[in-house]
Amino acid sequence: MTHDEAVKEKFKEEADKVLTYYKPIIPTGVKLNLDVKKHEERKKELADEIMGIHAPDINDDTKEEIVEWAKSELDKYMANAIKEQ
Numbered sequence: 795m796t797h798d799e800a801v802k803e804k805f806k807e808e809a810d811k812v813l814t815y816y817k818p819i820i821p822t823g824v825k826l827n828l829d830v831k832k833h834e835e836r837k838k839e840l841a842d843e844i845m846g847i848h849a850p851d852i853n854d855d856t857k858e859e860i861v862e863w864a865k866s867e868l869d870k871y872m873a874n875a876i877k878e879q
Contacts, residue, residue: 801851806860809844813864816840820875828876837865 795803816836820826841861849857 798851801849802856802860805847805849805852805856806863808847808849809860809864812840812843812847813867816843816868817871818875826875826879828872833868833872837868840864840868 816839841864844861844864845857847857
């Protein structure tokens with residue numbers, strides 16, 4: 795693994811910690827109605843927080859790539875939560 799790959803992997807781990815915080819805990823048996831506006835706000839906050847992670851070795855393109863990954867993971871999480879109801 796190159797230095798850049800290692801740095802990217804470390805940053806992705808930090809982003810994943812932030813992502814975990816943004817995944818809502820949905821109690822069993824609770825009907826989830828996806829509030830699209832709130833979901834989009836949550837994704838924007840998630841992106842802002844990930845972009846704010848101090849990582850001087852990472853360029854903005856790589857950060858953006860990881861932000862897009864995190865946003866898609868949040869989308870998948872919400873879609874699965876709704877589907878499982």
